[in-house]
Amino acid sequence: MEILQQILVLITFLIAVGYLFTKFIWMPPFMRKNEKVKACGVSGCGCD
8 A cells, every 4th residue: 555655656746746747847749829929010901
């Protein structure tokens, strides 16, 4: 039973480290939101 508890703690730790890594260091391309720049004169909206 003790080894199962250690495995669960290790899995929880790895998930937490993975979350912090993707949050603060590197975001994989498939997790990025599509951010479009809508600045005046860039999008061609006629607001120049």
